[in-house]
Structure formats: structure tokens, C-alpha cells
Amino acid sequence: MQIFNNVKQAQDWCKSQKSSGKTIGLVPTMGYLHAGHLSLVRMARQKCDIVIVSIFVNPMQFGQGEDLDKYPCDLKRDTELLENEKVDAVFAPLVRDMYPEGYSTFVQVQGEITDKLCGASRPGHFQGVTTVVSKLFLICQPDKAFFGQKDAQQAVIIEKMVRELNFPLTIVRGPIIREADGLAMSSRNVNLSEEQRKQALILNQALLAAKKEIMAGQRDTEILKQGMRKMIASQPEAQIDYIEIYQADELKDIKEIVGGKIIMALAVKFGNTRLIDNLTVEV
Amino acid sequence: MQIFNNVKQAQDWCKSQKSSGKTIGLVPTMGYLHAGHLSLVRMARQKCDIVIVSIFVNPMQFGQGEDLDKYPCDLKRDTELLENEKVDAVFAPLVRDMYPEGYSTFVQVQGEITDKLCGASRPGHFQGVTTVVSKLFLICQPDKAFFGQKDAQQAVIIEKMVRELNFPLTIVRGPIIREADGLAMSSRNVNLSEEQRKQALILNQALLAAKKEIMAGQRDTEILKQGMRKMIASQPEAQIDYIEIYQADELKDIKEIVGGKIIMALAVKFGNTRLIDNLTVEV
Numbered sequence: 001m002q003i004f005n006n007v008k009q010a011q012d013w014c015k016s017q018k019s020s021g022k023t024i025g026l027v028p029t030m031g032y033l034h035a036g037h038l039s040l041v042r043m044a045r046q047k048c049d050i051v052i053v054s055i056f057v058n059p060m061q062f063g064q065g066e067d068l069d070k071y072p073c074d075l076k077r078d079t080e081l082l083e084n085e086k087v088d089a090v091f092a093p094l095v096r097d098m099y100p101e102g103y104s105t106f107v108q109v110q111g112e113i114t115d116k117l118c119g120a121s122r123p124g125h126f127q128g129v130t131t132v133v134s135k136l137f138l139i140c141q142p143d144k145a146f147f148g149q150k151d152a153q154q155a156v157i158i159e160k161m162v163r164e165l166n167f168p169l170t171i172v173r174g175p176i177i178r179e180a181d182g183l184a185m186s187s188r189n190v191n192l193s194e195e196q197r198k199q200a201l202i203l204n205q206a207l208l209a210a211k212k213e214i215m216a217g218q219r220d221t222e223i224l225k226q227g228m229r230k231m232i233a234s235q236p237e238a239q240i241d242y243i244e245i246y247q248a249d250e251l252k253d254i255k256e257i258v259g260g261k262i263i264m265a266l267a268v269k270f271g272n273t274r275l276i277d278n279l280t281v282e283v
Numbered sequence: 284m285q286i287f288n289n290v291k292q293a294q295d296w297c298k299s300q301k302s303s304g305k306t307i308g309l310v311p312t313m314g315y316l317h318a319g320h321l322s323l324v325r326m327a328r329q330k331c332d333i334v335i336v337s338i339f340v341n342p343m344q345f346g347q348g349e350d351l352d353k354y355p356c357d358l359k360r361d362t363e364l365l366e367n368e369k370v371d372a373v374f375a376p377l378v379r380d381m382y383p384e385g386y387s388t389f390v391q392v393q394g395e396i397t398d399k400l401c402g403a404s405r406p407g408h409f410q411g412v413t414t415v416v417s418k419l420f421l422i423c424q425p426d427k428a429f430f431g432q433k434d435a436q437q438a439v440i441i442e443k444m445v446r447e448l449n450f451p452l453t454i455v456r457g458p459i460i461r462e463a464d465g466l467a468m469s470s471r472n473v474n475l476s477e478e479q480r481k482q483a484l485i486l487n488q489a490l491l492a493a494k495k496e497i498m499a500g501q502r503d504t505e506i507l508k509q510g511m512r513k514m515i516a517s518q519p520e521a522q523i524d525y526i527e528i529y530q531a532d533e534l535k536d537i538k539e540i541v542g543g544k545i546i547m548a549l550a551v552k553f554g555n556t557r558l559i560d561n562l563t564v565e566v
Contacts, residue, residue: 131448161388164388
């Protein structure tokens, strides 16, 4: 398995793989890999000749006062996991190589889609995401890039960016992977206390309860959100950031569920750890 | 010669050329081609296996009240000229194909480099340029892309964008091509009256006079700019937008010329037609 820390070396290597006719699958990550990441890696392994996994905790997508400094990191363990998955290359660049002094080029998806949900709670976050993902696409030149459904808004925004800037690649979304007790896998889970970890189970439970309501005929999104809010607020350490229900494809507001695919998405803090989760329902 | 109006067709064709091992040279233009464009096409023809010329009057880089509606256009003549130059493909997309309804993805080089000169006179102009050029790069996937030195600031900004976003390509700059009497070639020259056309000769003359001053030892940029301003203001229809002298590589301000490569750049309106010109001097 190749390990690249240098942008140019990674780009040259990808270019040579490509020109020998191989298809490239890219799995962009911030490292501290869990089963969710590995499920994307396996999808890439099945669909592409060459699999490259990027590991880069991107400072540009963290706001002031966010958990950039506390974001967990274990490159040795990550590379061992990826070696086991028969990944061809790991790209783990240095910050100063990705953003040299005087760096000032940004890619931005503007409008409602980036202003709501995590975009409202984390101003500038998605500009950081779309900029770094554009750079990763241009360095690694993937035919397919793999993103997890847990970051549903991120996936929608990146799909829009790919379509609108005409990136010559396909985005493949992988499903949310959960612990046996239902907690969505996240690198941030390691920052939860034992008690917070227990309380955080309410997120998936609230989403499942709302789904049951919908299946039983409830169509009023306000009532559904209130139900979830009440369940989550029952946990003493839970501080709700948002609980929303949108049409799933473009995250458009809906007051009443009339049909099609909807997404219920939430962000909740337990202490200093902000968790997100979501569930899509086909009505 | 292939002619593509459709983004996907152009992209598929370029992809297939690339995967057969050929190098691609892209010359992005807004059409109404003149000898300046053709000199870039010939450079591309020499350096690349496949030459593709894009013709697209990009609405995103025109501001309110600018000359989008008056920008000259003659696709038939353009394609004939390009056929003569043995160009392989022309890409002349429709606006609605480049910017479908709801389009909201932008590429932006921020900071001093885009805020001065044409960036100050034409707010939003360079965001339109960097966005459309990114799209053209992603559609045509060139190994080399060719830009004229007449749009010197544009070239510096695009080079910065390519470097910072890690586009896997090289920018090649072609020199300014001038009419026999010294007027810099521009598609907009056709909009000048006969009298304005005559008066516009002062632009190149002023630049040459300033160069002579520098060669004779003048180092004070304020004095040099005043000299050019005076010459240009002598023409009754000339309305000066800017006259500036910068260090050439990154367009940094200089008060006194100490050495290296400097650029003298100006923008002047004659009636409704805004012309730009520049001259670099190695001191």
C-alpha cells in the first residue's frame, strides 16, 4: 500500500494509474476510521480498480471554537485497517501542503441548501468542505467518490457541486452504519463519556419512533418534530441543535408529507460533542 | 473538426481522447476571434496532440450595465478560422447547458489580486471568470490551457487558482498581439467608431513612452503613471478607468521600481467600449 503525504506525488501516481486505463475510487475521510468508513472502502474496492483513501482533518471546515483540536487521530491504526482492506494508496497530506501561505481559492455552493441545518449551525463549514473535496478530486482524479449517508447534507451539496462544476466523476453514497445498539458510527463518539454514550441512543430511537408515526399515517412534520424533540429532551445532557424534516433529494422544506422520499435529520450536543444522525423514509 | 454544443458530449469526447493517451490543449475564448486568439491556437497546435477551442460568451463575468448584449459574435466565421488552423474540436455550449436553472456553485480567488484593477471596476467579474474556467477545465480536461497576456490580471488569477485547487494542468501564456499601428487586438475593437479607433492608439503609445522613461532611469511609479495619464487624457473621448504599475508575478503594489519584472496596466473607455492594455518591463 502506497502512503503519500505530498500532494504532487499523490497526483502524479493517480495520473499514472489513470493513464494505464485503471478506474480510481476515492474515499475522502478525516481519519480515525470506523466501520462506516470501512463500508465505503469496501464499496470502492468492489467498483474500482484502484482504491485511494484520503485522511485529512481539514481545518477549513472547522469554525472558531469547534473541535478541531480535539478531533481524534490515529494514523497508524488507520493505515493498518486500510491495509487489511487491500486499499492501494493512502493520501494523508500536510496542512501546509494543502493550504500554502497566502492560500485564497474557494469553491462554494451558495443558497438554501448550504444555509440550513449544519450550514446554519456551522457558518463557513460547507465552503471548507466543498473546497477541500474539490482539491481532493483534482489531486486524485477519481472516477467514483464515496460519501456516507450520515453526512446527508454534505452528500447533497457535493452532488450539486459535482453536477454544476462538471466534475467528470460519480458520487456514490453508502448507508449509515450503526453500532449494535443503534448509535450511528462517528469518529466523534470516542469523545462521549459513558453516560453521554448511553443517552445518545435516544437519537436513533427518536428517528425510528417518528418513522413509525409516519407509517401509521402521521403527515404533519411539525407534530413529528415535536415528538422527536420531546424524546431527545428527556435526556439530561442532550442540547438540541436542530431537528428537521425535508424532502430528501434537494432538502426542500415540507410542512406536510405528501409522498416521495423524505429525510429526518438532527444534530444534538452531548457536552462538547456534537452528533448528527438522520433517517430517510419512502412514503 | 468536431463541433460540440452539448457539455456531456464534449466531456465524453475529451475523456475518450485522453484515455487513448493523447494530450489536450484548450484555448478558452468568447469568440469573434482575432489574430491574438489564433496565435494561442497555434501555440496549442504545436504543443498538444488535440486542440479544443471553447467559444462561450459567459454571462456570469459581465456585470449589470456592461456590454454583454453588444459583445460581437460570428460563430460561422470563427469555425472557419479554426478549421483553417486544424483545430480538432470547437466547444460552443448553450448558456442554459452551462448554467441550468438553480445553478449556484462558484469558484472564487479572494483577496487583493482580484480586488484591484479590473476587479475594482467590474465587481464579480473574476468570480465569473474563475467559475467558467473551472467548468471548462473539468469538461475538456486539458493538459495545457492557453491564455493571452492582454488579460494579464486574468492570467495571474487563473494561475493562482490552478495552483491552489491543484488542477492537473499547465497554464501557458501567449504574448499580446497588436495591429500594425500598435492597438492591442480585442474583439471589442469592432465596437469603436473610426475616430475612437484612432484615439485608442494612445494606449500603446503611452505604455511605450513610460517604458522609455524607465529605460532612461525613471523609478518613481507615480511620475510614470502621471505621464501616461497626461498622454491618454489628451484624447478627447478617452475616459480613464485605471492606470497602474505593479510587480508582474503577483500584482503587488510598488512605489519605486527596484528591479525584477514590472507590469504597467491600464483600462480606458472610448464611448461605451472599454479597452485594456498592458506592457511588462524587465528592469
